[in-house]
Amino acid sequence: MPASGTFGYGEEFAELYDLRWLGALVTKATTGGPRLGNGTPRVAETPSGMLNAIGLENPGVEAVVREVLPAARRHGVPIIVNVAGSTEEEYVAVVRALAASPDVAAIELNVSCPNVKAGGMEFGTDARTLFRLTEKVKAESRVPVIVKLSPNVTDIVALARAAEAGGADGLSLINTVVGLSIDVGRRRPLLWNTTGGLSGPAIRPIALRMVYAVYPHVAIPIIGVGGIETVDDVLAFILAGAELVQVGTANFRDPYVLPRLAAALPERLRALGVRHIHDLLGAAHPPAVRGEKAERRAAR
């Protein structure tokens, strides 16, 4: 499935290919009121990656429920709405508003957007705050809640556990890594917002590490995201413990990357002698870890 923020509401990519190929469509972040977002430039290229500081531009949850989601529904693919906010109240209000929509298959709680001044990031860096937020949001939601974690933390496992304890139905790992690009000629940060979120292949080892680190410690499914471009990247995330994956930045270099990956997967599995992709889930962990994980999942 596409990663939030790189695929809009599917509209534009639906012109290129049939979205029913996709496992789900993840929308860009939705906030309480409409937001204009940051000034420009909002993106910068970096080695094997990019920075973005869009700043949560979106029409606000009301317009999303009224206009955007009903339009997106016709793509025939389950819609996961990415939710962001500056305060706990905003998150809760957005989720409550979404509960009224028949078009939402799941909520992805973006507690990790580094590009907004107030809040946003903080929810994803403190375990206690995250636990509370997840609990409140769960109480309001009619659909599964996936918590999307920030990599900009000392201890990702603590945050993953907090989200699970708060009732999360899944985890997305990872959002972007805070980075900076300098315009040497103009002697100033290249992005209007100064810093931005690093994504793309450059962060793939970081994302893999976090999926691998969290896998033994939670029972809920993990969605791997960060720098995926090829079928082997997908498999690396599965081997590290992700049940699903999202593709973000790669959509920019190749707008057809998602159907291409879906098409290439079966052949690659055959070449590797893998009968079912599930056989690879978490298979890069030592047997003892896999055993404990099975118990943890069974106990849930």
Added chain:
Amino acid sequence: MPASGTFGYGEEFAELYDLRWLGALVTKATTGGPRLGNGTPRVAETPSGMLNAIGLENPGVEAVVREVLPAARRHGVPIIVNVAGSTEEEYVAVVRALAASPDVAAIELNVSCPNVKAGGMEFGTDARTLFRLTEKVKAESRVPVIVKLSPNVTDIVALARAAEAGGADGLSLINTVVGLSIDVGRRRPLLWNTTGGLSGPAIRPIALRMVYAVYPHVAIPIIGVGGIETVDDVLAFILAGAELVQVGTANFRDPYVLPRLAAALPERLRALGVRHIHDLLGAAHPPAVRGEKAERRAAR
């Protein structure tokens, strides 16, 4: 100057060019006793970067003081010894042993090596621990102590301040970012040590962000390190607030990168119309920040 761990003790590069070109020579990490380090593979390539998990292999401080440093002295360049340990006692013992050597120009405290199981990393992720460690080490050292921080933290500024409060004479920013690479064919982590430290151009935006974030909050000099390959990369770090820079991974792609950078710098400054490189120090910050910084430095 070269970054620790990528340049050995200078021996090998001294065969390629005159090391007096360099500002200083930073050794690989020195610990109390000799260490064999990790098993192999110890390195893996990633997009625009690499992972390493050498595991602090070194002959131990005694041999370093007795044999290695006297030999390295003949390169005619100040030697900064990178120091690591598993316990506070080990750090202190190493620094004490180094105090006996006439060949040490400064100490770089590696509180951020992610590749050792016990300790190492922890010292670089908790502000209180880091403060104490810095204080103890300072008390033992006859030479300036530079603290090299880990990027694997939620709040780099808090750690920078802790090091400064503990008496650090400078900060190196950043060490490697923890990452993982999976060998899809063999269904296991590629590195013997499972995870490794990500370095190279991929992490440059992260390093720049951390230098930029720390600059307003400390008075001591910052040494920028992370993904530097070109003269413009050097200037970006200076603009972000680094007084000096280190080059690590780039030595692998081009063993002559350091003299090449030194040679190319003056021309690039001329082309940019910069009279002295000092005019660029921190120049990417808003004027208000630069003003405050000047006061902070004057007050020191």
Added chain:
Amino acid sequence: MRTGAARIVGRRAIGRSIVELALAVPPAFPEPRPGQFVHVRVPGDALVLRRPLSVADWDERERVLRLIFRVVGEGTARLAALPVGAAVDAFLPPSTGFPLSAVRAGETALLVGGGLGVAPLIFLARALHARGVRVKARIGFACAEDVFGLRRLRAVADVELYTDDGSAGAKGRVTDGLGPEAAFHAAFVCGPVPMLRAFQRMFRGDGRPIYAALEARMACGAGACRACVVPVAEGSALRHRRVCRDGPVFALASLHVAGVPEDGSPDGGRGWADGGGFV
């Protein structure tokens, strides 16, 4: 398929680091319109973003598309280094382009372009001329060496050439001597920020349709990521419009320029949105 392996069938160096590439596009590639751009994948595995380049001309019989660009960084340098015969993955987003219907047969269109901003005007001039529109073009460059498109423009338009140093055409800027009294039914402008700003000031309140083509740093180029927005006035409201999809051509009067610094864009070819300080 809006994207596909185009093939380089021509390659020409123009002046100082400006290159013209002719790309033969595959059958499924849609027909470009003047003012549209292609989002080009560049060789170089560390470069994750495509590069937007205006369609400078289009030969519908040969299905050959021309790009004219300046080498400013890694991406354009790599594109410029490709040999004839090489494949280039070009994506044509469904952007709006120049509204040809703003001017009718027999009427006069004024085309004003500076530097690389002249590129899309070549295609536009030929398209307008083909519809029977009288085309007047004012084009400006830094110096004689940088001049391109002159012959092709002269074939379909009445051209005034300017250079900053007077080494070709008149010494001066394309906006010199231009004012509300200029005779045209519609104008189309493409160039660096200071030029666009001068134009906007000059024709403030002028009722005639004036369109400007903008640049912006892009990621998707397809309308999905909102990297490339510019603030556009719609009635009394200010809305963000995507240069890649709602543009790159906008009504000049609707563009909100308040936040753009008067000293303009120090690095030449840079566009509006790159001026910073919006919102």
Added chain:
Amino acid sequence: MRTGAARIVGRRAIGRSIVELALAVPPAFPEPRPGQFVHVRVPGDALVLRRPLSVADWDERERVLRLIFRVVGEGTARLAALPVGAAVDAFLPPSTGFPLSAVRAGETALLVGGGLGVAPLIFLARALHARGVRVKARIGFACAEDVFGLRRLRAVADVELYTDDGSAGAKGRVTDGLGPEAAFHAAFVCGPVPMLRAFQRMFRGDGRPIYAALEARMACGAGACRACVVPVAEGSALRHRRVCRDGPVFALASLHVAGVPEDGSPDGGRGWADGGGFV
């Protein structure tokens, strides 16, 4: 300068995805010795590490160095795609190489190589032959398609060829029928882990000098980073030795193989250190 812009002066495909490159090196480039490798910078800006490749042959008059390698990943694929005339930045670390002095004129050297491990043996065989050493070579490949170096080796050595499927030479492995009774004064071995291990078992306690060339994942290739170590017995102590500088050739008996899994290296050409599980 131990590194410099070598130029590709020859390029040849061998069997399934094996390529031979001939590189003319610049005057300042030092003379390579058998068993040494060049650390080659590969095109591709996202690839930050060089690739170690054995010097398969060296023509001192023409100053041309030959590499024979299998395309296994991104780096070798890019190297293989370079056209004749392209520049290649090759670095010759001062590694030890094969100790030619281990065998004297008139004595017999046994060279045993499997797969790409045959590459450095070509250079070695020629050098030994030039010193008056009698060279016997046993070389093995997966199948006839993969065979290389046969002609060049036959010119200077007595060659026994093996293939796994018997499609060329004898069906079997280079170690088949080999044992302590084999007649040689010194042996030089290069090949995948299982082969080296079989050799070590076979000649345990044999007093004759036997050398093995190893592979290891490298970063600097120059001895500075300690990425490439192997455990080597020195007396009763086990020390880490750098394949790039203390090797790539080691006395076979000194190599510590305890930790290497008996099932060996599933991906063929991979070397010793890549077996994992050391220390």
